[in-house]
Amino acid sequence: MLYQEEPEMADEQDKFQQLWERAEAGEAEAQFELAWKLGEEKTGNIPTDHIAERFWYERAAEQGHQGAMFNLAFMLSNHEGGENDIPRALELYRRCGELGDREAFFDYGVLLEKQGAPVEQVIAAYRRAETPEAWFNLALLYDYGRGVPVDHRRAVRYYQRAADAGHIEAACNLGASYHHGTGVRKDEHKAFFYIRFAAENGDELAYCGLAEGYYFGEGTRKNYRKAFEWFRRSYLQSRRAKAADWLGALYAEGKGVRRDLRKAFLWRKKAVASGDEPALFSLALMYIHGEGTEKKPDEARKLLARFLEHNPDDCDARYWLGMISPAAEALPHFDFVYRREHDPWSAWQIVRLGLKGECRFPPERFRELEKLLHLAVRKKIPGALRLLRSRRWQAEIRRKYMAETCM
Template structure:
């Protein structure tokens, strides 16, 4: 049988005029919605009030909402509160509990009490009211009537979005309390739907936090969002648009090929770092092309690009391929061109994989100090062979090589056999204070008994700028008072 709202209204009216309470409630709802009859808020209020005053529990909330919004009558928050309260007390309606929470939160019709607002909304959620999930989540977010509990708010918002996946307000607030990677899709959804300036601002802010460099296409999108935030008068948006940071991002939001060309021309590291952060196959091929050029500047640029190529959102993508390229390029370089050879070799050291470490150690006896410096810098003493090479490099006359060799011996995990410890003891008599102190620190980290005595002996030396290694060593031994004394002396003498 087809639905006929006009006929239903006719029968509702006859029954209501005869005093039928439920029919009066239905007739009031029909006037309120305008179904089967012309919409008329005054008549809707008349019939709903008649039903409510004669005990129809379904009409209680309808009458309360009429008083709250002033539909068919004057606004009267006090009466709205009373009818919502009666609705909950007599029929335990979840909707009424949520409304009572709203009235307590707003202080309308009753004295403002956030604690009671929180408790009423909690009752509404327990009774199964979906809108109350969102309002209770906001109270947890802002700490209204309760402690701030973002985890609880997040659970409530996720439950709410299961039933209302397109609700932009819920998505916005879920984004506000979520980690950056999870928040971005929520803000993006709201911005695409409503072109909301606040969501646009959050996207720009989070993108700057997560990703420091952008492709030209992505930067154009972000700049458009930032302009939308400025138009919406979002605090901080106009300041960011005019800032040096944003100008820098605009300057580097160019193609990877152009970034490499600018790095070659200016040697400005921000261009190279932008390539590193993109870290894709395109950037790898650009580095490869530069590496196999005949021009010395091109080779330097290629080695730098390949050496530190990475992607901040995933693992380093091309380490094995880079090692193969480095080996191939090193065979084609003259032994007299030691600075360029060192830069290419450094690209292998940056990969931090066993193949790269093995290749580095082949150059430990290279006569060029630049090459030995890269070897001392690039291996970490993680096995006996690496430790022996570092100890050997720590004994060379070149202070840069010696410094890195000792530094990595301190950091390395391997090396407690007698010959190695004797070598470190020998280095504690080095002519340079920084070398002596690093050797002492390496002995301390290997729990050599004489190390504590060596710390006290070194403290008699006048070189204040080198005391930091001794302070770290004392802290490692648990000598906290001595560590504090060393640091006080270090600060006092360096400030003189």
Template sequence: MNACRLIVISVAGALLMATGAAAQVSLTPPGIEPPAASKAAPNPKARPPAVVKKPPAAELKPAPPAPAPEDPNADLVYGAYQRGMYKTAFDLASAKAQAGDIKAMTMLGELYSNALGVKRDYASAIDWYKRASEGGDREAMFALAMMRLSGRGGPVDREAAVKLLASSAKLGEPKAAYNLALLYLDGQTLPQDLKRSAELLTIAANAGNPEAQYALATFYKEGTGVQKDLAKAAQLLQAAAVADNLDAEVEYAIALYNGTGTPKNEEGAIELLRRAARQNSPIAQNRLAHVLITGRGTPIDLIEGFKWHLIAKTAGNGDAQLDERFAQLSDQDRAKVEDLVRLWFGTFAKK
């Protein structure tokens, strides 16, 4: 695939978690060529890079309001978990799990797996996840699939992982549908099937998963597994951007700037690029540099523009044309730019 740098964890890695990069999108003001990265030839069979992320603590379900102790239906276990009272959550879940509570079993798997309130114990985590999975809990199926796929707590078992993901996805778990889609896209654990991957991404995207929305947008943008539809791609990018997916935010800004699949809105696009640049997206920083230096859609600001150029260059997103223009600045202006760059890295390092 071209711009679709989905996160497909290698089967020797940990979880299949969601992220990506808009490294091959284009924002081309008149007279300025896009960076070389935006011209890469499409390669649908290319395996996306592997990125391992620590599993988030709130993996099980959205946070409910803090439960009232006098409410007999209150989820005291999850309430304690959400407040960081992991030892309390463990004690409460242990009692409920022994009484056959499926959700409590899943919670114990989570706590044992991530060493929350108890010493990490993958064997116990797997045992509780298995019990909850056998009881029909889709979140336990997903978590156990990830452990089987990554080899945590035992040997890698791709076949078992795929079955668990399929069962979880069938029960409506969007994370399972998303990760199963990545396996069909990757074409290593499962035969590559772009159409099936698109179907699963659609399920996860419709459930509000921003990573799936971003990935599916790329499918529609390129006509991968679906009919090419730039308007649909823009809608999905917007939805993912609203959910704070940084890569979708960058690509949606570029779509707005160029009027690709959505009405042209240079002012709105530049605001999105500024926001993404401040979140340290090298692509956004490079595109923002072009806009500020050329003054299309915003007043020219050479100092600020070259600041973002140097910051993006430090992250590996260089631009020979902007290098040439930077060299033409006066010594005084170059010094101003370099002072702003130092201030940026000093501030960012403290975050």
């Protein structure tokens, strides 16, 4: 059985042939439409052909067709239909902008910035564009000092203009500026407002910020359930490692969700696998205490060592590494924490190590050990007062005096 060609398809081919003939006859609008059709995804019997698309945009642009000039500039700067021609693309964008196309001035500025042009030219192009995207890019220039001195106040002004025009990323950055008090007076209510606007409109970077706002009650009432939902959305949509660590924390604390240490452990494991540094510490603690998993001090030591590679001055990590390390390795960690923070718990651990085995303090350092024990007693560390009153400690005092007498 023979099948006839669909009438709609035949009609489409006829229209395409007529359009081609009009384009060959020199009609600029037909050349633009033909190029557009050739650049679309394949539909019917009309194949995509970027080389032909670029050719017809060239013909229409030669006749001053504004849309063709804009699209040709894009192709000339993105390796479509042939080699790049950046100087010509810049010229075409500039001409379109002068004809009233603000988007062309924005693309002109973006291309100038990519090519490393003088920042004055980039700023001038963005200012002439006067679009939300241009204001956002201007804000980034001043916020991060890209070719200009850092000026957070000016950055906030441009973020504000872009956000007021509905630019989602600008709203997210503006919220962060209000949260940190960067370039503007700190205001948690405004920070929450703009971050929520960005998150509810699909800005994935804002998800965690909004979740933290709900968790800490910054700019709004605390709502652990909503915090959990936004952290979960952040991980599911963008696989953010930070969100996985937060989900582990919420499961461990039972906030916004039923407490489940096994799920807390698995989420923190995902966070570590995704590259989240803080999760190295929180996962190590779960291995130390056997929360959601078996106690594995060796695994905990590896995780804490990795964490300290990036955070060598973190006292909490050093303290816990000392707690699960052999005595000789533990003492430097406790000593570091005590000298940094005058921490009574570290002082107590130094006393305990100083009274036994290979870490036993020599008589000349006993006075320092005595000072540490008294600090632990004042801070009511369990066991400190009992040791101070014990026969063992009295024996250490006698040994000290005997050593000093012999000197």
